[in-house]
Amino acid sequence: MRDDLRKRLQEVGDRIAAACERAGRSADSITLIAVTKTIPAADILDAIDAGVRHIGENRVQEAQKKFPELPAGVVRHLIGHLQTNKSRHAVGLFDWIHSLDSLRLAESLGKRAAQEGRSVRCLVQVNASREPTKYGLDPDELLSFLAQVGTVPGIEVRGLMAMAPHTDDEVAIRRAFVETRSLFEAARREAFPGVTLEHLSMGMSGDFEIAIEEGATMVRIGSAIFGPRGVEGDRRGG
Numbered sequence: 001m002r003d004d005l006r007k008r009l010q011e012v013g014d015r016i017a018a019a020c021e022r023a024g025r026s027a028d029s030i031t032l033i034a035v036t037k038t039i040p041a042a043d044i045l046d047a048i049d050a051g052v053r054h055i056g057e058n059r060v061q062e063a064q065k066k067f068p069e070l071p072a073g074v075v076r077h078l079i080g081h082l083q084t085n086k087s088r089h090a091v092g093l094f095d096w097i098h099s100l101d102s103l104r105l106a107e108s109l110g111k112r113a114a115q116e117g118r119s120v121r122c123l124v125q126v127n128a129s130r131e132p133t134k135y136g137l138d139p140d141e142l143l144s145f146l147a148q149v150g151t152v153p154g155i156e157v158r159g160l161m162a163m164a165p166h167t168d169d170e171v172a173i174r175r176a177f178v179e180t181r182s183l184f185e186a187a188r189r190e191a192f193p194g195v196t197l198e199h200l201s202m203g204m205s206g207d208f209e210i211a212i213e214e215g216a217t218m219v220r221i222g223s224a225i226f227g228p229r230g231v232e233g234d235r236r237g238g
């Protein structure tokens, strides 16, 4: 595993650098989040050894099992859907939550964070491709959501997260990223109190280069680093 992993990480790093070059961006404007869902803690430790600094999980329960084995200092991102009843646990486990998509969830996360004397960094998930099966806010609801969520104590909104449609159609993928980027810019111009729009989390193994070309600052990459997962790994959270 170890040599393979180093090689794949190196390749992903090279591809990120090349995409940045094409887009006229600096490679250090991109945070690589290694998506570790279904990956055993021992392999995550190897990845950390090989230079991974940010990891992403999509389920609270899986993180609860694996995180005690990981060193302090690795930055932990929740990238999957979060149910309000699991938000207490999520606040204790994660540094960033990419799947904020309701005021109810924001209030629950914020309350818990305030109890712990901290705040929780969140990205608002947008359903940019308007797929009925996807989580995230409808793009039409984003601005009014941001106007409200900025006032919730304990929450720091730092950007947006989106997923491209599940398709090989590069045009449709790019369109979803372009739309997310333009929502991001529009929201930025509104300068909502309590909301800082600095991060755009978009791009996975199959589409991260397009995402970088269209403005992503965080990419969430699993299989291109760790190899293919089983079907189980594609459950979207919970």
Ligand SMILES: *Cc1c(COP(=O)(O)O)cnc(C)c1O
Residues within 6 Å of the ligand: 035, 037, 058, 079, 080, 203, 204, 205, 206, 220, 221, 222, 223, 224, 233, 234, 236
């Ligand atoms: C699994 C997952 C990823 C990574 O997917 P890969 O195709 O393996 O890179 C990224 N984002 C989310 C939300 C995921 O659930």
